[in-house]
Amino acid sequence: MKVIAFDTFGTVADWYTGVSHVLAQTFPQIDSSQLARDWRRTYGPVLAEVEAGDREWTMLDDLHRETLERLLRERYDVCATPAQLDVAVHAWHVLPGWPDSSSGLHRLKAKYTICALSNGNVALLNEMAKASDLPWDFVGGSDLWRRYKPASEVYLGLARLMQVHPSEVLMVATHVSDLAAARSFGLRTAYVERPSEWGPEPKDEAPNPADDFHVRGIDELATQLGC
Amino acid sequence: MKVIAFDTFGTVADWYTGVSHVLAQTFPQIDSSQLARDWRRTYGPVLAEVEAGDREWTMLDDLHRETLERLLRERYDVCATPAQLDVAVHAWHVLPGWPDSSSGLHRLKAKYTICALSNGNVALLNEMAKASDLPWDFVGGSDLWRRYKPASEVYLGLARLMQVHPSEVLMVATHVSDLAAARSFGLRTAYVERPSEWGPEPKDEAPNPADDFHVRGIDELATQLGC
Numbered sequence: 491m492k493v494i495a496f497d498t499f500g501t502v503a504d505w506y507t508g509v510s511h512v513l514a515q516t517f518p519q520i521d522s523s524q525l526a527r528d529w530r531r532t533y534g535p536v537l538a539e540v541e542a543g544d545r546e547w548t549m550l551d552d553l554h555r556e557t558l559e560r561l562l563r564e565r566y567d568v569c570a571t572p573a574q575l576d577v578a579v580h581a582w583h584v585l586p587g588w589p590d591s592s593s594g595l596h597r598l599k600a601k602y603t604i605c606a607l608s609n610g611n612v613a614l615l616n617e618m619a620k621a622s623d624l625p626w627d628f629v630g631g632s633d634l635w636r637r638y639k640p641a642s643e644v645y646l647g648l649a650r651l652m653q654v655h656p657s658e659v660l661m662v663a664t665h666v667s668d669l670a671a672a673r674s675f676g677l678r679t680a681y682v683e684r685p686s687e688w689g690p691e692p693k694d695e696a697p698n699p700a701d702d703f704h705v706r707g708i709d710e711l712a713t714q715l716g717c
Numbered sequence: 718m719k720v721i722a723f724d725t726f727g728t729v730a731d732w733y734t735g736v737s738h739v740l741a742q743t744f745p746q747i748d749s750s751q752l753a754r755d756w757r758r759t760y761g762p763v764l765a766e767v768e769a770g771d772r773e774w775t776m777l778d779d780l781h782r783e784t785l786e787r788l789l790r791e792r793y794d795v796c797a798t799p800a801q802l803d804v805a806v807h808a809w810h811v812l813p814g815w816p817d818s819s820s821g822l823h824r825l826k827a828k829y830t831i832c833a834l835s836n837g838n839v840a841l842l843n844e845m846a847k848a849s850d851l852p853w854d855f856v857g858g859s860d861l862w863r864r865y866k867p868a869s870e871v872y873l874g875l876a877r878l879m880q881v882h883p884s885e886v887l888m889v890a891t892h893v894s895d896l897a898a899a900r901s902f903g904l905r906t907a908y909v910e911r912p913s914e915w916g917p918e919p920k921d922e923a924p925n926p927a928d929d930f931h932v933r934g935i936d937e938l939a940t941q942l943g944c
Contacts, residue, residue: 603843613880616830616854627843629855633878651860653840 491678493652494598495607495630495645497663501682502595502606502708503585503618505530506689512581516574520566523689528565530688532557537609537638547636549611554579583614587622588684594708595625597717603627607648607661609638628652640671649677660702662711666695678702680711718905720879721825722834722857722872724890728909729822729833729935730812730845732757733916739808743801747793750916755792757915759784764836764865774863776838781806810841814849815911821935822852824944830854834875834888836865855879867898876904887929889938893922905929907938 499505506526513529514522536553539545555575562568570578598604605628606615612631619626630648637643649656661672664684673679680703687693697704705711726732733753740756741749763780766772782802789795797805825831832855833842839858846853857875864870876883888899891911900906907930914920924931932938 603847611880612855612878616879619854620830625852627846627856628839631878634861651839651858652843653838 491602491660492654492658493603493605493648494660494662495605495648495672495677496595496708497639497661497665497668498606498608498610498615498618499582499585500684500687501662501664502587502591502624503622504588504684504687505582505585506687508585509578509581510689512578516577517562517566517568517570520562520568525561525566527688527691528561529554529558532561541638541641549633550582550609550614551579551611554582582610583617584621585618587624588707590707590709592623592625594710594712597709597712598715599625599627601715601717603652605630605648605652607639607644608632639668642671642675645672645675645677662708664695666698669701670698673698673700680705682707682711718829718887719881719885720830720832720875721887721889722832722875722899722904723822723935724866724888724892724895725833725835725837725842725845726809726812727911727914728889728891729814729818729851730849731815731911731914732809732812733914735812736805736808737916739805743804744789744793744795744797747789747795752788752793754915754918755788756781756785759788768865768868776860777809777836777841778806778838781809809837810844811848812845814851815934817934817936819850819852821937821939824936824939825942826852826854828942828944830879832857832875832879834866834871835859866895869898869902872899872902872904889935891922893925896928897925900925900927907932909934909938 496502510522510526513525536557558578559570562570595604606626607630608615609632611633612629615629615631632638635643635647649659656676660678660680662680663669664682669679679701681697681701683706685693723729737749737753740752763784767774785805786797786802789797822831833853834857835842836859838860839856842856842858859865862870862874876886883903887905887907889907890896891909896906906928908924908928910933912920
């Protein structure tokens with residue numbers, strides 16, 4: 491194993507805390523905890539629309555903006571201003587890392603090549619890395635491939651750029667679908683528990699025993715890998 | 718100015734010292750200083766062949782291997798083994814940084830997004846970064862675009878990934894041709910003196926007064942930029 495690829499939203503960064511905090515400031519009249527979770531639920535379906543070819547490849551910021559605007563209008567009866575949408579969409583660029591993320595990545599970096607492998611784009615991921623001290627060797631943003639996970643091009647594209655066999659890449663995520671896709675393309679997998687990913691809402695995930703590693707955080711992954 | 722893009726071979730890394738050292742060990746019967754310079758002289762022409770469309774896009778390692786094999790055979794009357802060629806080609810992956818490179822990049826990283834923008838590929842540049850502590854925010858390798866500098870796609874491709882206007886990118890190089898191309902596409906430019914780039918051979922470069930900065934090293938660039 492030479493390369494470790496990390497999902498970011500939820501796995502490395504705490505989207506619920508970062509996004510609900512900004513939503514509370516931007517839309518004080520709304521239950522920001524509920525809105526953050528509702529917004530996040532639009533993410534999978536809209537990315538799937540793009541991957542199904544129902545619409546052109548579109549950057550995540552634009553998808554986030556469109557889904558939030560519609561959600562506010564249709565479910566919360568709120569007409570957001572462009573400036574409010576800008577602020578909310580930007581929250582995803584500066585999500586806080588989980589407490590173990592930065593220290594765990596620093597430890598892993600000494601022995602492995604560590605990469606973000608995310609549906610965020612390169613500039614978003616760079617901004618998050620600088621804000622939360624995530625010392626990526628390489629930032630694998632979706633705009634490199636103009637594809638979203640779980641497309642094979644993303645996982646295999648990273649292996650190709652790193653000049654390694656897919657089995658030399660460990661995919662790390664807190665989402666079983668991401669890991670199932672990675673495994674189907676020949677990568678190894680590590681499941682990270684993030685029980686508070688959805689804030690007050692219990693997480694509905696059943697990890698697959700086929701994962702090579704199962705850890706509570708990135709520091710624990712570093713320990714299990716002898717870093 | 719938000720993003721600083723660095724040429725690597727010659728600008729950040731000392732190819733002459735790294736390559737001639739490995740060549741001296743691999744081909745002890747040959748003047749390694751001369752061979753390193755002869756080999757480097759094949760670089761521009763073979764990349765230009767690719768960019769002219771005379772041959773398919775080919776990774777730098779493969780071009781390096783082919784040019785060294787031919788040079789040894791035709792000019793030095795030496796038939797290199799595959800293992801010897803492997804070792805020599807790999808020298809470019811672990812070139813030493815100039816003494817000011819790592820410290821200067823660490824200073825600049827605190828205020829700017831710093832990127833490699835090189836004709837080397839991503840895996841090569843990652844290996845060099847780990848060997849010489851080059852703390853890139855993003856590794857802009859030629860395989861991202863399957864184009865070589867001075868193609869516009871490389872310079873403008875980086876600006877697009879970073880979501881900045883080309884004029885918000887500063888291109889840093891010790892080669893006037895690289896800077897001339899960057900300037901023609903709207904980037905700002907910084908010339909770095911590297912008088913011993915070619916070892917004992919004087920460097921034949923006349924910097925263009927149109928450069929925004931002219932420095933003796935990356936530490937000096939950090940000082941001029943207030944980092």
